[in-house]
Amino acid sequence: MRTTAVSVAMVMACVMMVQASVKPQKDFNVQKFAGKWYRVGFAYDSPGFVPLRDKIKISMGVITPLPNGNVNLTMWEALPVGCVTQFYKYDKASVPGQFTYFSTRHNMVKDITVVDTNYSEYALVIKHKVFNREYTQVALYGRSQRLRTDVVQKFKALSLSRGFPRESILTPPPADNCPPSGSGR
Known part of the structure; x- marks a missing residue:
């Protein structure tokens, strides 16, 4: 029993250190951040992701701020089954530029x-979770599907x-007709 408590405490301490080492954009403004974004790059090292690497395409999302500071994200992603629309609700944290959301998948x-x-032009975003081990994703978002080389290099360096x-x-390369013409574009 004591070993379990020590393990839980160690995991929580690691999570707090990782979160503390990730600083949000200074003076983050959710209203300026609203609108259409393309996910034009990301880094992810989950073993389950490896077989999917060559199937990934650029995805598109629309951020809609809510009056309480939370945001809704509508995301279109090209998957082998077709263009899939997903909806997320991001809850604001105590620090501007930080959000949490409940993953129904995990x-x-x-x-x-x-x-x-x-x-x-661009945004660099870090997603973090602890799920039988620590997982992190770094994503590069752009207002267009093509970004300057120095921005892509900044993403790779991060x-x-x-x-x-x-x-x-x-x-990844662009997706064909995802989202379908007339929906979200």
């Missing part, structure tokens, strides 16, 4: 931090600094 709360954005191997860092 049945747990995940942390989202907008670490860098210029609002008009991913490498978070411990991702080069082969875990993706910049």
Whole structure:
């Protein structure tokens, strides 16, 4: 029993250290962050993700701020079964630029931090969760599907600094007709 308590305490301490080391965009403004974003890059090293790497395409999402500071995200993603629409509700945390959401897929709360954005061109976002081990994702979002080389390099440098191997860092190709014409674009 004591070993379990010590293990839980160690996991919680690690989570708090990781979250503390991830700083959100200074003076984050959710209203400026609202609108259409394309996920044009991401780093993820989950073993279950490896067979899917070559099937990933650029996805598109729309951020809608709510009056209470939370945001809704509608996301369109090209999957082998077709273009899938997903809806997320991100709850604001006590620090602007940080959010949490409940993942129905993993049945747990995940942390989202907008670490860098210029609002008009790109955003770097870190997603963190603890699920039988620690998982982190780094994502690069753009207001368009093509970003300047220096922005892509900034994303890759952040991913490498978070411990991702080069082969875990993706910049996928565009998706064909996802979202379908007339929905969200």
